[in-house]
Amino acid sequence: MTTAEHASAPLTTQARSSPSLVAAMTGHALRSFVRTPMSAFFTLIFPLIFLIVVSAIVGNEMTGAGVPVAQFLVAPFAVFGVAEAAFVVLATDTAVLRESGVLMRLRGTPVPAWTVLAGRIGAALVVAGFAVVLLTGVGAGVYGVEIIWRKVPALLLTLVLGIACFAALGLALVSVTRTSLAVQTLSQGLLIPLAFISDVFIVGADLPVWLARIGSALPLKHFARAAAEAFDPHGGYGFSPGGLAVIAAWAVLGAVVAGRRFGWSPRGTASPAVARPTPPSRAPAPAPAPAPAPARDHALAPLTARRAPGSMLRGQIRYALTTQWRDPLSVFFAVVFPVLLLALFPAVFPDGRIHGLTQAQFLLPGLAAYAIAVAGYVNMPEAVVQARGRGVLKRLRGTPLPWSSYLAGRVCSVLVVSALSTVLLVTVAVLFLRVRIDPVRLPALAFGVLLGVLCFTALGLALVALLRSATSLIAVTLGTLLPLSFISDVFVVGDAPLPGWLSAIADVFPLKHLAQALLAATGPAGHGAGLAYGHLAIVAAWAVAGLVVLRRVPLQRA
Structure with a gap:
């Protein structure tokens, strides 16, 4: 009902x-x-x-x-x-x-x-x-x-x-x-x-x-x-x-x-994304339909005729990004909220230092890691599981659109959002918060962002494969990401060391290691290219674990 x-x-x-x-x-x-x-x-x-x-x-x-x-x-x-x-x-x-x-x-x-x-x-x-x-x-x-x-x-x-x-x-x-x-x-x-x-x-x-x-x-x-x-x-x-x-x-x-x-009559056009008492959901993925295809959404175009793989991929990326931008709340938490925290914390604690670094210098990589995790581990899996619930993923099998193009479009949209968040964070940090970043390490930063996107999208999609409903998925993704953010050098509570058991939990999961890898690429001290091989290896291992689950458990099951 x-x-x-x-x-x-x-x-x-x-x-x-x-x-x-x-x-x-x-x-x-x-x-x-x-x-x-x-x-x-x-x-x-x-x-x-x-x-x-x-x-x-x-x-x-x-x-x-x-x-x-x-x-x-x-x-x-x-x-x-x-x-x-x-x-x-x-x-x-x-x-x-x-x-x-x-x-x-x-x-x-x-x-x-x-x-x-x-x-x-x-x-x-x-x-x-x-x-x-x-x-x-x-x-x-x-x-x-x-x-x-x-x-x-x-x-x-x-x-x-x-x-x-x-x-x-x-x-x-x-x-x-x-x-x-x-x-x-x-x-x-x-x-x-x-x-x-x-x-x-x-x-x-x-x-x-x-x-x-x-x-x-x-x-x-x-x-x-x-x-x-x-x-x-x-x-x-x-x-x-x-x-x-x-x-x-x-x-x-x-x-x-x-x-x-106060008015009792509708003032705007209701849409499937908002006509229910739940957070604004992503619009459904391009749903295959028998010819003639309805001309209501440009995202259906790749399904009505065979096109070059590159063209199909670009269409899926555009569609995934369009649904992202039409969901202001997901954009807020993945893009605006990290930038807001980066600007706010140094204003609240102007003389505070964390592990010998200024507030902004230490928070920058952690908030970049958080933005990547929100985009890849929370927002994108929610869109995919809702598309599966509507039968979109199952119907894709009977269309010219390859499953790989649909999935790659979603992952690439996460990469675009994560890159945008990182660029905004770096820009605010450098221009307004006096953070110094060695240009030599920018490739290491880009590599860390890319690996982080692969890791968290793989983990998010693995949860989609393991869980049947959007309700349980959201509970798991938010219920794990936010607590880990407090113990993984993202939402830092003072300069006091964590209790040993909390630190041990953080060391197991990839969020802290991604934050540390990005810190190595943005920190003011040190030599070399800024690649923290140990932390990157753990992030890569979690990405592989997610891919293994995806290979064993069908993602398209209803």
Whole structure:
């Protein structure tokens, strides 16, 4: 049953009371959330991973007041989960319902349309509450985080007000945008960067004045600080009147904008990529069709007549790149996000050094490796598994398009995106962050990028062969890449050494070795061509392992 059908199901029943309708809509929204792996991941799993990794690295350290650092880690990560549920998920889900016509059809039924929005807000409240309970339970049970019971009322008030604020802002965002794709891209693209300057991902950093002012003007920092106050074991009852006032003001502003601008009718043209409550998916691969082929997509051209192999490959590369550029969220995480982090971290820690190198010099290769992994291990496999689910890969066998051309087009598109990310990172680092790169080592950098693309595309395609659904694939790719990024010299948490067991895990997988190989090619010290043969050999070994799986397990199976 589709989202639109499922959301409309209560409309066919007899008239029900408003509380009953809201409860039904809340249940539907919760089921939609559970079936959306990206939403569940960023709302629940990502903050939990952040808590576990950061606590393992610095949780046992003490503050100046003699309190373990772990005591102050639960609040910011819980705030991020709450904001994801109340802002990103709520806004995206509501925009999808509007774009698919569900909200418009509700206006012609006996069911009050407002119950749909109330159900979405109720689901956001439930999910946000679960995120807080989950993180607090793990913090208390594993890392000795103390629950300050006299401050629990303050924490509950802060959470309710924070959820109301971000829910209002989410609906306001829906009211001023046209499509669900724009809503999802803007909501996620705004929340994650703001988390770095709002005492969520980086607490107590000495930000530049302009960044500090931006953070202080927006509600996320006040939400994080008010929640953190409820976990501070020192005096008081945990209320933060000033912060709560700012949160309430933003809630009123969001409610006013949403009330005046919200529309129930679709504003943009719905497309298969966005007409469902899931992250924007890549458009299907060129689907073979019997003649006469429909003239709706230039990507079908290679399937209707035999063409030179080179021409077919170029067509598949163009098509794969086109689908990439039409998915702003994947472009954001593979291209924009690494560049943003590279520019942000040196601004936050202007005098910080990591292993004797400046922040920018050390972060550059790690973020390049991360961009390669996102493009090859997350984005491209998701597109392929969705094409397989639609039967595209199976139908390719009956067309003139060679399977190798389709696959090579996808891999080459990853190479283009990875090269673009690396070039942008190097340009920002050299022009604005005073990073020095020896031109003699540029070939080593290019070779490292190429080998990294081959490695992570092979591993991503191997997972496509082993896993049947896009849901399980996304859970595995994101669930492995993000934790590894924290322990593989990508998302660096201070200059403290990792615990031995975390370092041993990182040494097994290729992300750390790719980052180290790229560091050898971009580092200011050393001699020679910049080829780190040992690290490159491990990356190559993982690429071979992925290819072996692909050879043994059919990728095209349904």
